[in-house]
Amino acid sequence: MTQRSVTPPAAGRADVIAQAHARSRDFGLRVSEAPDFHPLERLALRDLVERNRSLYAHALPVMETLHAQIVDTQSMVLLTDSSGVVLHSLGDSDFVEKAKRVALCPGVSWAEADRGTNAIGTALADSQPTVVHGGEHFLQANRILTCSCAPIADPYGRTIGALDVSGDTRGFHKHTLALVRMSAQIIENHLFANQFAEAVRVRFHARSEFIGTLFEGLAAFGADGTLLSANRSALFQFGRPLDALLAQPFEALFGTAFPAALQQASRAPGECLTLVLPSGVRVVARAEYAARPVFSADAASPRTAAQSSAASQAARARAAAVTFATLDTGDAQMAAVLQRVAKVRGRDIPLLVLGKTGTGKEWLARAMHEESPRRDAPFVAVNCASLPDTLIEAELFGYEDGAFTGAKKRGSVGKIVQADGGTLFLDEIGDMPLAQQVRLMRVLQERSVVPLGGTRAIPVDVRIVCATHRNLRAMIEEGTFREDLYYRINGLVVTLPALAARSDLSVLVERILARLRSEEPDSARMPPCVSADVLAIFTRCRWPGNLRQLANVLRTAVIMAEGADEIGVEHLPDDFLHDCEPERHDGPERSEASHADAAPVEDSPDSLQPARMEEWQAKLIEQTLARNNGNISAAARELGLARNTVYRYMRMRTTH
Template structure:
């Protein structure tokens, strides 16, 4: 892995800035140039985020932590791709307006060739953490900023993005870069763990208290002991470059045979071991097998270390994972981040959401990204089973337990899920009697089949889902309170499809998946603009399930065509859309009420202007009085004035202003961009 170059104390920063300014001049930039206010279109930005999905997913929680550390400092945290295009930002509301003036927002490139000397662009060019403060920026417009940036490398040392903190130049703090560097290292370690979650990994450091911290060395090995990669700390401690270290056997790197490490981890997974580096330095190390996550050690007492280490993770393109579910919607990303934090730990999860929002998809992804993925995933829809059968289906039964029972009995779904994950969909529809039995299984981890006496031990993870209000059911006496608190250690709520912002990405993903699964190469992979526009207007009462069904039918009807057109859509879907649009027109009175609100706000503004005019007539700023007395000639101007007034009332908080006005935030942002460009 490429190691960051350390800057020498004497004159190095001046050299970095001087060389960056020279490059800025070479590409033809002028210091007087104004910022470019043309960010990428939202669809293009979503595509770019999808291309950088792993970076985006692992960086967001770190960005939130970093922002919490610098909150109220008139600054913002920014994530960029390898070319310097901003993918995401978190900022203080009192700094956003200033950032917008210099186009410091998502979808804008801050590459050195576009913005001249700046922390993001210069750090990416030089490959080192960089501070660019105030007048050190090449463009004069950017000299209101102070910026600290660190490049982010993938597990093989290739730069894939950058993490930056930019703020008001008057708020410069010398420790900001240290926070940014540590946060970038944290992202790199998360990426490393995710990349090699099926490898044999060791965590090590010369000081035992640093094992399991940000400063530990991380090294990943294939089942045969070949070094796959190592993080910056590991390379520094081993004293070599990745390419040269990969050619050396494990024993040459750590002083013991690889088989000895595997045996130690298999028999004492929680205990550290002392290893010897090529330099002779002793380090404390902890090993872990496939599927473990930072902070956890996976023990497999029933299997040998060698067999466990050599078990491959078979995943094809259709495997549902947490990463594959993250298609750019902020609400969904937040859900996945929460679930990610308990990955590898058998914490019960309760998934809430309307019918068809993808609760089973999420459950399958949780299972697939857990150490249990090689074991069964068993799904039970409690609403689809009659009360008389659900007990036998869940708990199994012995021969002759009831009329019609199979000879030799049958294993229930709980026993079938042993070692893996049991997904109980629509748990709110489970009868009370079965709730009692399920509660006993979760407490004692044993199952007694119907008609039997022998208790069967089970080891499983339970994920439940429902569209019902379980708290209301508890109050009504139809759901057990003790079971509720047993299954909801972590509760997440999936957004309805019409609330999501990633419809285009979902359509492409579903079409691609259906094409592969059905092996129908003639099925189109895209929809026309007219179809997408119709999709955007639909309320999707069936959510993702309805979308998938509509696309499957349309794909079959459009087989051999270049794309799906309106005529390929199912008739019932078109009728549903037409009915919704008809119902929507009945709400036109709301628009009239909104216009009345605008007029009342205008009258209030006029009255306020008249008062100020009266004051001005007594000798205070006659020009301002004349301006206030001049009425905007167009409704657009009144609307602009109303937005400005509402923003001022909320201290520039775009979200609060948009909520009050009933507008999308993007509409308010467009207004701000138009205002700044005048």
């Protein structure tokens, strides 16, 4: 583990630059070296951004704020990964063009080995905030720049990137580095809060007015009261590096028993405690936790308030709820999706569900909610495509009394606040207007909502699950979907298979019929199954409406077949048969033309289904790779598989 530094570098600034120049010469660089104009290709850069998506998502809004503070100063803000490759930049358009002349742009490495002494490379090499001005750059070409850079550490002190402001040397300002350092610390604190969303977090400082500011210490503790991590300010106040503090008990760090401190905090939520550091310094502190503990007479036995609520009522509601078991009906693709989603339940990782309309995206979101610690809190679903642009803002964010003509008396809290403590499902997020995307990004970043016409921010704690049938990456390229919001909502991306590509149709029919029977008071007159002929027709159907269409067809057929022993062909809706293809024959009489006209995998798996399932899976992976131009990450996302699985398949095909 990299030890997180809590003190400034001992060497003077001149020594830092001199040592960086010495390293540059050791790398074999020449002062007259020409800039390298070979950035990563777009797909490679996109893959790199994806590998750094948590850093990218938390940094982007901070970069926008920092850029707003330095706008019109002939400068730009840059984010890099841990090796110094630029992931993203924001800047004044005229200076951006000037920066491109020295290859200061996304996809280019600014490590010292590639660019010599420069703020990005040198800051990463020294693990310290650094300014490199004009002639201090090793390469002659870069001496038109003045740059201020600060490394960014993850919640465990490991350097994961850097934040930099570069500009024209004539615009040099000594306060720029302070702005960059503060912005990097904001990013680190956001990463910290995201990483330890389910832990007990303690905010503390010797002065109460610094609680809730950038200067507060942040420490995260596990359920047993041992330290998980601490931010830079906390380490400075403790006076010890992170490695020496990990797994230390709460009492050793703050002089108070862990259960007693939580019990005191639970009696007066939001109020501050007085704790004592090992140095004897008294600090003001505030404890926060995802599920507020309630203590019995034995203070060492915490339990959540949800557990002490009406458990029997919750149990009855959950008996009819959608769960992972409900959705696991034997299809291999669906099982892979459920396996991946199950790994992030209970974690503060946003879920993005892709798939065609009607593939069951909301069912997956409900199952995710039901299987999580938030199951006793609200599940609120919003279909962004069904709301007019003029209403979606009020519906999502709420409004105060009199905020607009036609508003309800006493206003409305909005869907986001309604979901507080639970899960907010944003269906068809790709249809959300750009203006509302900006507001949603702010809510996700700040974890608070300001209703229309209001001035007071309402704190919210929601798990976000988004879904869409659209290609969000293409929309980003077109400028119709915000890139920062995309990287905020796609913590885990899964793709639901189309119904025609699934192998569990008969089980799905049984499950849907069982659910319809449970909802009908006179279920005895409802047929319990479909006939063999109906099932044969179902297997030949293209199902353009997917699961939603199947449920609607069965709902109508159940009514038409009331009193019959089974649902027959005569009970099916007339218009449904238009979506069904003529019966196929797999024998030798099937013509080459019929093979050529067969539907693709996502519309009809029968046309590709060999005798062995392994061959069918191989064909599916091949077609998905081809459709994504060989991009393994994109193919794995679409299939709902791990990247290693696709790599393993490719190796197997190569060896055979």
